[in-house]
Amino acid sequence: MGPQEIQHVQQSFAGIFARKADLAERFYVHLFTRLPEARGMFRGNFVKQKTMLTAMITSCVRNLDDPRTLEDIGVQLAQEHAHLDLGPREAEAAKRALIAALRDVLGAELDPETEFAWASAINRVAGTLTRH
Ligand code: HEM
Structure with a gap:
């Protein structure tokens, strides 16, 4: 992930920081649509x-340019989900x-470049959810 991509992610997140409650709301709607069994967890x-x-x-977004801190956050995320035994399907x-x-929160502001940058940011962190 290059500095330009990191900047894309940080800038778009700054734009929705005040609406982060909406982001969380929409995240769980989409997670439970894709993975209904997760609701009961x-x-x-x-x-x-x-x-x-x-x-x-x-904290992930803020530390994208600080690999050591991001690693620590990843360890923490892994510990918080370890008891759930999540696999690649859940990470996906x-x-x-x-x-x-x-996309719900940003609308057209999520241009392809920004979306690509977010996808690489998520890829760096999502792997820590799985134990396999
Ligand atoms: C973007 C990916 C994800 C992030 C950033 C994330 C973040 C978190 C955080 C911060 C916690 C709180 C831990 C604590 O109690 O201190 C948590 C708990 C939890 N997460 Fe995730 N999570 C993600 C994906 C998932 C997925 C894919 C699942 C299930 C399929 C999941 C299931 C849970 C459950 C069940 C808990 C514990 C809730 C409870 O004990 O009631 N998470 N997650």
């Missing part, structure tokens, strides 16, 4: 869950759900 307070998701996305669903949620 969530035991806690879902309002809090959405806040934790956006906090995690925020998460990637697609996040892109679809970005």
Whole structure:
């Protein structure tokens, strides 16, 4: 991921930061459409869950240009999901759900270049969700 791509992701995220609650809402709508069985995995307070998701996305976006911190965040994400035994199918669903949620919130602002940059950012992090 080059500096230009990182900038695309950070700039588009800055534009939706105030709407990050919408992003989380749309993320779970798309995740549960693609993976209905995931709904039953969530035991806690879902309002809090959405806040934790956006906090995690925020710290990934902020640290895209800091590989060591991003690695630490990846380890944390892996630990938080380890008990779920997620595989590549779930990681793929998460990637697609996040892109679809970005499309819902950004509309036409999600131009192909920005979408491509987000896809590479997500690829760097999504692998940590799986144990395989
Ligand atoms: C973009 C990808 C994802 C991100 C950034 C993400 C982020 C998070 C975060 C920050 C937490 C909170 C951990 C804590 O309690 O401190 C969490 C918990 C959780 N995540 Fe994810 N997650 C992602 C994908 C997924 C996927 C694909 C699934 C299921 C198929 C999933 C299922 C869960 C469950 C079940 C919990 C625990 C909730 C509970 O205990 O009620 N996550 N996730």
